[in-house]
Amino acid sequence: MARTPIIIMGAQGRMGATLARLTQNDPELELAGVVEQAANQSGLEHLGCPVSEDASTILTQAQGATVIDFTAPTVTVNLARTAAETGNPLVIGTTGLSEDQQQEIAAAAAQTPVFWAPNMSVGVNVLLEMLPQLVRMLGSLYDVELSEIHHKFKKDAPSGTALKLAQVLAEAKGWDLKQVAQYCREGIIGERPEEEIGVQTLRGGDVVGDHTVYFFGPGERIEVTHRAHSRETFAQGALRAAKWIGQQEPGKIYSMAEMVLSE
CATH class of the missing domain: 3.40.50.720 (NAD(P)-binding Rossmann-like Domain)
Incomplete structure (x- = not known):
């Protein structure tokens, strides 16, 4: 062969x-x-x-x-x-x-x-395929946010994976990510808009890569996490x-x- x-x-x-x-x-x-x-x-x-x-x-x-x-x-x-x-x-x-x-x-x-x-990662890419279905099934009452953690040597932020996850989530909701992405919150910012996706970045140590998508709904919260161990x-x-x-x-x-x- x-x-x-x-x-x-x-x-x-x-x-x-x-x-x-x-x-x-x-x-x-x-x-x-x-x-x-x-x-x-x-x-x-x-x-x-x-x-x-x-x-x-x-x-x-x-x-x-x-x-x-x-x-x-x-x-x-x-x-x-x-x-x-x-x-x-x-x-x-x-x-x-x-x-x-x-x-x-x-x-x-x-x-x-x-x-x-x-x-x-095959797992992350399967997650990208599954998230839109979760968005549609949960409906408009669930706010969507995500966070990512990487080692302290990573040069770009947010990670490419976080941006791709955010893009998929925005598209599933029929939104333009450029209009709804919120990469930083500070000070008196007022109530969270309905059409918003927060993307938060953490850096430190030797973390290979963690990504978590949050669905905040009435009386409950769903977290979907992918962690790369190596x-x-x-x-x-x-x-x-x-x-x-x-x-x-x-x-x-x-x-x-x-x-x-x-x-």
Whole structure:
């Protein structure tokens, strides 16, 4: 059975190192190359694959290999442009992408298969599918809020997952998230508007990722929580996506829901 070749961006990072280890331990995958800044390349020799700080060099050497990227928005956008030129499928787990940057990713997806999920956990993506039904069944008397907790090194806030959860909740209520999202409350703010979704951010320690959706109703409260216990949860989801996206055609950005439902 042919193995799926994988290129990993930021191989010395928290996610990159986890992805490299899991790729080497998976008989269906082959580590075709890694990209890392020159100053951080020491210790990568044991991977036994090409190492470069230039993504285009690695992608050109390993054409057809699927690239997995959990880096930063500007890096991801530049990588998408390169992948579009070389034809390498791309799996993106980067969060904090602006609308303009998302449009650039979409442009790249017209030329090469692109998979993007702000959270690679299968459980979170199942939750995204189920929440709209809960919103509709509970009705308008239930106020919706959500909170997210991540480690102190996370650079963007709220998390991409929290924003996606909020978007799904707003759409289920027929609202525009830009009009109803409330990311901070302070001072004498008055009563809570009926059309509002609060999104609260906490940072500290080494928390991998906690997300809780609250439904506050008359006389009761429902809490739906997802907790990631390890980065392997996200890495395994990304590797599962890497095996799948190479079989898809360019023309759109593929999601975790599409993958799960197609398998």
